[in-house]
Amino acid sequence: MSAPSSTAPVAVAPTTTPSAPKVRSRFSVGRTLKYLVLLFFLVVVLIPVYVLVVTSFKGPGDAAAVRAWNLPEVWVLDNWKGAWDALSPALWRTIQMVVPAAVISSFLGSMNGFVLARWRFPYADLVFTLILFGMFIPYQAVMIPLLQLMLGAGVPSGVPSLIILHVIYGIPITTLIFRNYYMSVPEELIEAARVDGAGMLRTFGSIVLPISIPSFVVVLIWQFTSAWNDFLFAVFFSSSGNGPVTLALNNLANGALLTNYGISMSGALLASLPTLLVYVLLGKYFIGGLMSGSVKG
Amino acid sequence: MEVGFAPGDSPAGGAVVSEADLEVGLVLADDAGAVQGADDGEARGGVAGPVRFEGVFRSIYLFPMAVSFVASGVVWRWLLNSNQGEQASGLNRLFQMIGLDFLQNNWWNNVDVGIAAIAIPAIWQLSGYVMALFLAGFRGIPEELREAGRMDGASEWKLYRHVLFPQLSPVALSAVIIIGHMSLKAFDLIMAISKPANYQTKVPAIDMYVFKSSFDYASSAAVGAILLVIVAALIIPYLVHISRTEKAK
Numbered sequence: 001m002s003a004p005s006s007t008a009p010v011a012v013a014p015t016t017t018p019s020a021p022k023v024r025s026r027f028s029v030g031r032t033l034k035y036l037v038l039l040f041f042l043v044v045v046l047i048p049v050y051v052l053v054v055t056s057f058k059g060p061g062d063a064a065a066v067r068a069w070n071l072p073e074v075w076v077l078d079n080w081k082g083a084w085d086a087l088s089p090a091l092w093r094t095i096q097m098v099v100p101a102a103v104i105s106s107f108l109g110s111m112n113g114f115v116l117a118r119w120r121f122p123y124a125d126l127v128f129t130l131i132l133f134g135m136f137i138p139y140q141a142v143m144i145p146l147l148q149l150m151l152g153a154g155v156p157s158g159v160p161s162l163i164i165l166h167v168i169y170g171i172p173i174t175t176l177i178f179r180n181y182y183m184s185v186p187e188e189l190i191e192a193a194r195v196d197g198a199g200m201l202r203t204f205g206s207i208v209l210p211i212s213i214p215s216f217v218v219v220l221i222w223q224f225t226s227a228w229n230d231f232l233f234a235v236f237f238s239s240s241g242n243g244p245v246t247l248a249l250n251n252l253a254n255g256a257l258l259t260n261y262g263i264s265m266s267g268a269l270l271a272s273l274p275t276l277l278v279y280v281l282l283g284k285y286f287i288g289g290l291m292s293g294s295v296k297g
Numbered sequence: 298m299e300v301g302f303a304p305g306d307s308p309a310g311g312a313v314v315s316e317a318d319l320e321v322g323l324v325l326a327d328d329a330g331a332v333q334g335a336d337d338g339e340a341r342g343g344v345a346g347p348v349r350f351e352g353v354f355r356s357i358y359l360f361p362m363a364v365s366f367v368a369s370g371v372v373w374r375w376l377l378n379s380n381q382g383e384q385a386s387g388l389n390r391l392f393q394m395i396g397l398d399f400l401q402n403n404w405w406n407n408v409d410v411g412i413a414a415i416a417i418p419a420i421w422q423l424s425g426y427v428m429a430l431f432l433a434g435f436r437g438i439p440e441e442l443r444e445a446g447r448m449d450g451a452s453e454w455k456l457y458r459h460v461l462f463p464q465l466s467p468v469a470l471s472a473v474i475i476i477g478h479m480s481l482k483a484f485d486l487i488m489a490i491s492k493p494a495n496y497q498t499k500v501p502a503i504d505m506y507v508f509k510s511s512f513d514y515a516s517s518a519a520v521g522a523i524l525l526v527i528v529a530a531l532i533i534p535y536l537v538h539i540s541r542t543e544k545a546k
Contacts, residue, residue: 038354045357048372048421055375068386069394129540136532138482140505141525144518229365231485235506246367250489253371261375268368279363283356290362290426291433 056080056266079260083252083267090248091270094228097159097244101166102223108167109174109219110212114204116175117182118190128179135172143236150237158242165237166227174219177292181215182208221282222289225275245271355432359425366422370489373418377490379403405490411497415487419480427472434468435461474535478528501527 051069059076067073115121116128146165155161185208193203234247249271253264279286348354361369378387381401385393389401405414438461446456484502491498493507501524508517 034348038348042354042357045361045421045425048369048376051375052372065380065384065386065390068390125540129536132536133532136478136528136536138478138502138521138524138528140482140484140502140521141528143505143521144509144514147514225363229367231365231367231488235488236509246365246485249371250367253367253374253489254492259374261371264371265375268371272364272368275363275365276360279360286363287359287429290359290429 052265052269055261056083056269058262060262079262079266080270082263083270086252086263087245087248087267087270090243090245093159093242094244094246097162097166098224098227101163101170101227102220104163105167105170105174105223106216106219108171109176110178110209110216111204112171112175113178113180113182114208115200117179118185118187118208119200119203128175131172131175133172134169135176139169139232143232147236158238161237162227162230162233162244165233166223166230169233170223170227173222173289173292177219177222177289178212178215180292181212185211217282218285218288218292221278221285225278225286225289228275355429358428361422362426364422366485367489369418369422370486373421373486374490377404377414377417379406405495405498408497411491411495412500415483415490415498418486418490419483422486423476423479427476430468430472431465434465438464470535474531478531481524481528481531 054069054071056079057075057077058072059074059078062073112131116124150157150161150164155164189207190203193207198206228244229246230244231246231250234244238244238247240247240251249264249267252267253259376387378385378389379402380386381389381403385401388404392398392400405411407414442460442464443456446460451460482502483500484506487498487500487503488506493499493503493510499507501520505517505520505524508514508520
């Protein structure tokens, strides 16, 4: 985000520049500017976090507009308790939904990726492009047909519906990540298995699956995060009684006529903790999923 | 290191895809928190030399991507409170505190440009992602290219303008397509900040929900189909472009 023109001289190695001393003096100015810009954006990114944390610990008497940006006069835990009471059933339901959804769609994705990359069939590229389109399709376009399908098939709303939907709409991205990973697996490995008489399933199960662990970590984390954060499917396929935590949080925050920001901000933090924890602990795998063109929302 | 986003480098090129991207992504995160050595930065041809605590900066810039729009909507609804003067809270209050009173406004409650206020939280949430895309792009440019440019006497600005930025145009295209189609489908954020009935923040995705809530399934499905056409008009040329680049390889 730093302006290249102001910071560019830093990149010049003194040996390749005729006017080395001059570069050295501009070096520190550019450097200072660079860090100032970086710090400015750091503050911008963290402002909402400050507001969330501070407001979540404020008591009801501490809500005056004048003190909006101050630290709490008294740090209280009532909001957190209230948010926990309101959200804990939904949190539990979300876990029940996200874990099977992530595991199943990862497994399907790895099988798809394997056939598309290393056990080719006619028109495999066309099929792959069509699957990719599934990643970009606006879910709104399929929502009403999906509602009728689920109703017709007798799938109960809430967790079961959401598991099925997240599995199906997870297939494009999981297939994509696994396909690209398997493209990097040496052809010889698959050939050797084939020569030794292994069929498609045997090759997949005994050769490919064991070396897929790194991709599985990336995909599982990605699916976990996107299913946990999903709101669109939750609105259409569940209700406050059987929905995931995003729906419960939205009801908590927007349900009442006058919003209690203390409780809703505690709730927002509570609902974000699992994904933030994953991001902090396994950040590099999360970024791996992000960089493979994954799309949120 | 492979060129992360150069067209034709990966099976489907661009941001959709490629193990090279994935590797770059992983490399990006590998040294999170570590202070990067100067030689390290040189070797990678860091944009403007190595940044101390780069991993920390990067992780913080990118963290909003791990949070749901609903959760961030809760705090942005507070920040974008339309009250001004005595009653002001949120950003309006902050503007008063730092002496920028004239910046106070009624945000998404503005009937004409209210929807633009919704872009602020969206920018907050997504720009870290675009940063990561470009960072991977910059890191993927071979150092020889910079060296060659410098040998030919290009100034740093010219190096960026004529050598490095053109290399990144596939990244820019991908970023525009990805963020663009996400914005077309915007739903969660608007639901969390505004209300479905608010005229000024109404977009097709919200309309679709409003129709469905009033059991007008036909209109709801029609809005969905229109949205599909709009998104397809953006995505299909992009996918065709990608598969052409792949074939040309």
